[in-house]
Amino acid sequence: xxxxxxxxxxxxxxxxxxLTGALGALTMMMGLIKWFHQYNISLLILGSMITLxxxxxxxxxxxxxxxxxxxxxxxxxxxxxxxxxxxxxxxVFFFISFFWAFFxxxxxxxxxxxxxxxxxxxxxxxxxxxxxLNTAILLSSGVTITWSHHGLMENNYNQTxxxxxxxxxxxxxxxxxQAYEYIEATFTIAxxxxxxSFFMATGFHGLHVIIGSTFLLTCLLRQLMLHFSSNHxxxxxxxxxxxxxxxxVWLFLYISIYWWGS
Numbered sequence: 001x002x003x004x005x006x007x008x009x010x011x012x013x014x015x016x017x018x019l020t021g022a023l024g025a026l027t028m029m030m031g032l033i034k035w036f037h038q039y040n041i042s043l044l045i046l047g048s049m050i051t052l053x054x055x056x057x058x059x060x061x062x063x064x065x066x067x068x069x070x071x072x073x074x075x076x077x078x079x080x081x082x083x084x085x086x087x088x089x090x091x092v093f094f095f096i097s098f099f100w101a102f103f104x105x106x107x108x109x110x111x112x113x114x115x116x117x118x119x120x121x122x123x124x125x126x127x128x129x130x131x132x133l134n135t136a137i138l139l140s141s142g143v144t145i146t147w148s149h150h151g152l153m154e155n156n157y158n159q160t161x162x163x164x165x166x167x168x169x170x171x172x173x174x175x176x177x178q179a180y181e182y183i184e185a186t187f188t189i190a191x192x193x194x195x196x197s198f199f200m201a202t203g204f205h206g207l208h209v210i211i212g213s214t215f216l217l218t219c220l221l222r223q224l225m226l227h228f229s230s231n232h233x234x235x236x237x238x239x240x241x242x243x244x245x246x247x248x249v250w251l252f253l254y255i256s257i258y259w260w261g262s
Contacts, residue, residue: 008076031043091208095249121191124262142247144163146240149237149240171209172213202253216243
């Protein structure tokens with residue numbers, strides 16, 4: 001398909017990836033259920049592989065359409081921007097539900113958990129150890145992604161590349177530290193409403209960090225292949241917006257769950 005239409009919109013070609021993505025998600029969900037009940041991860045690995053291959057090939061097609069075929073016109077890019085904005089707003093409300101559950105249980109702890117918060121027998125994390133280090137890491141990553149964006153706007157290839165590299169490294173470092181924190185935890189997701197709300201909120205945030213790091217790693221590879229310019233780089237902007245959202249959510253998590261909640 002070539003961009004010779006008399007309108008600015010992108011009418012996408014038929015694609016198999018929505019179908020394979022849906023099948024991958026279904027397989028992964030069934031694999032999770034099988035893992036929980038039978039301690040067997042074979043189906044989960046299969047679903048993850050289908051989903052990963054779908055992501056790689058679907059993103060490849062979108063990159064080709066936007067970068068090489070010129071199908072992402074100003075009108076299309078405007079629609080993509082609004083799509084990303086609305087997606088991030090939906091993510092905000094997703095995390096609001098976890099904060100709501102946490103404050104509902106912590107501000108008026110029931111007699112079932114000893115009428116205290118944290119519940120009796122729960123030993124929460126020291127907020128001034130790994131959680132504080134992770135806060136510094138994410139705040140630093142916010143600086144490096146902004147530095148990278150500034151370099152891109154000035155067509156500075158090396159600054160953009162260096163800023164993206166450091167952001168991705170900080171993202172992976174955060175994930176490693178959070179995994180270590182989970183291993184060292186004295187409570188589990190099954191330990192009363194405290195364990196449930198803690199691991200649901202911090203776990204989903206950790207998942208978002210992994211997704212954001214993958215998003216930024218994709219941008220790093222695209223920058224190496226000279227896909228971005230100062231006036232055509234929505235893929236980079238979307239990743240940066242998402243990463244800033246992840247930063248802000250962590251600040252709320254740290255202040256409310258790690259610091260105030262402990």
